[in-house]
Amino acid sequence: MALRFVAQNVMRLQRLGVTHILNTAEGNSFMHVNTNAEFYAGTGITYHGIKANDTEQFNLSAFFEEGADFIDKALAHANGKGKVYVHCREGYSRSPTMVIAYLMLRHKMDVRVATATVRQKREIGPNDGFLRQLCQLNEKLAKEGKLKTK
Template sequence: MSFLREIASKRKDLRHCQTLITNTLGESFLEDTESGSVTKVSKSNSSPGYVIDYKPDLQLAEIIPGLYLGSQDPTGNKELLQASGITHVLSLGVKPLDVPEIFFDSASDASGMSSVVDPQTNISFVFVPFLDLPEASLSQILPECIHVIDSALSESGRIFVHCNAGVSRSPSVVLAYILRRSHHRKPWAFVSYNGNSDKPLCLFEAVELVRARRPCIKPNAGFFDQLRQYECGLMKENSQE
């Protein structure tokens, strides 16, 4: 008897059963061992195959004194921003939730960048268009972003930097800022790693510093490569001074 025939013969001895399979899209299929058929079933009682977390991410992670990082969610809670002493918000790619979009549209420049002040809270909101794509250029937005962060911190303010999830875009900008300020120090931005502030941070140390305060950060591969190039540029600048 051939191997395939032996398998077919053994399969006849198996007990008939049906198995309900749900994929990650929430689609359910009924697999029948006797007929070998797979039938799609109604989605009315289907689930996505994992637990969806609908809770807002309201973390305001203080990376260095006065510089906070997180998702878009806290921007929908002005009371939280005020209670945390936030004076400035830098939004990357997504606009804050609790500020009418028309305010930004009326104040935007040719690049789509805009800045408004909320009359109720006096919080300054800056929006910078930026996509979470590996090919999106950090170098095009960093000068303005670093200026916005410096302006807030130099005035003893507190700035919250966010994107949509606070995982890729906003951490990339915060990492670049920390690298720059560890190489070119300013009195309003104290950067220290493991208690050592005598030497500039490398990218690995900057990532560890940020991740210790917001563990979910994960810049996309393109941003990480650009951050390596940015670090090399800072090292070159330092060697020429």
């Protein structure tokens, strides 16, 4: 089932205990998921949207810190009981890229470990541009000594 259908099913999200939503495909073209803060108003779910395109040219890395901050806040919600649903249209490229960046930025995982961690949970395929951006992030964090060494 495509992630967009779960994102648009508020009752299911509430049953799953989701407290926060990070939509990495905000917008209203067929390539996006047309939800926003108003869509979740009154549900108790905190929303954050990133208007990202799933193209090699799109600079998703410009949103890595913003996404990681939102995921951090979401997980810390209610004394660490927060649950964040990170999604895009299919859950294949944009959202896994954002989760991999989060694991690198906040859990000091190198790009290979972070990617493998996400792949254990679901099939993913970040586009080549996003993979390049994750590799650039890896180089930057390694240079700054911000990655766990084996």
